[in-house]
Amino acid sequence: MEKILEEVNVFLKEYEVATNSHVFDNVRPLITEDAVYWFSDGTHVGIKEIEDAFTKTFNKIQDEVYTIKDVKWISLGSNSAVCIYKFYWRGTVDGKPKEGNGRGTNVLRKLNEKWMMAHEHLSLV
Numbered sequence: 001m002e003k004i005l006e007e008v009n010v011f012l013k014e015y016e017v018a019t020n021s022h023v024f025d026n027v028r029p030l031i032t033e034d035a036v037y038w039f040s041d042g043t044h045v046g047i048k049e050i051e052d053a054f055t056k057t058f059n060k061i062q063d064e065v066y067t068i069k070d071v072k073w074i075s076l077g078s079n080s081a082v083c084i085y086k087f088y089w090r091g092t093v094d095g096k097p098k099e100g101n102g103r104g105t106n107v108l109r110k111l112n113e114k115w116m117m118a119h120e121h122l123s124l125v
Contacts, residue, residue, distance in 0.1 A: 001076060008073065008081045008108060011115040016068050022058045024051050031117045032109060038121040061098070064091035068104070081108045081115070087122065101125055 011030070018026040028047065037044040037053065044053045058064070067088045075082040083106050090099035107119035 004076050004078065004081070005073065008076070008083070008115060009071070011108065012068060012071060012083070012106070015117060016066065019054075019066050020064070022064065024054050024058070027054060032111065035117055036119050038119075038123075040122065040124055061089070061091040061093055064089055079110045080118075082106070083108075 015027070015030050018030055021027075028051065031047060031050060033047050034045075035047065035050060037050050039053060041053070041056075044050045069086050069088065071083050071085040073081060073083045085104050085106075086101060087104050088099070088101045090097070092098070102122055102124040104123075105119075105121040106117060108115050109118045110116075
């Protein structure tokens with residue numbers, strides 16, 4: 001289990017770094033083609049809808065910094081893992097500084113020896 005825990009923690013950090021690049025091409029390889037994302041603006045199914053949602057956010061929040069904290073792995077297996085966490089963001093919206101936070105749930109699947117995001121659910125607090 002220690003090896004799996006290390007792998008999924010490394011994956012989650014890579015995902016956070018890729019998200020903060022504000023370039024979806026850096027995030028895409030970390031998400032399954034059939035992933036389902038639940039955001040406050042709706043449900044996004046499949047990589048194209050998820051890309052559109054990310055791009056919309058990247059365009060709306062300039063210089064965003066997204067941070068994942070207090071991660072708790074509630075299920076760990078050789079091919080799947082589930083975590084809950086708190087997220088924080090700050091950036092510029094319409095020329096003004098803004099920030100927010102919420103809760104997240106991620107479901108990871110291991111495909112071809114690589115961890116990937118299969119589901120993300122973010123909700124505001």
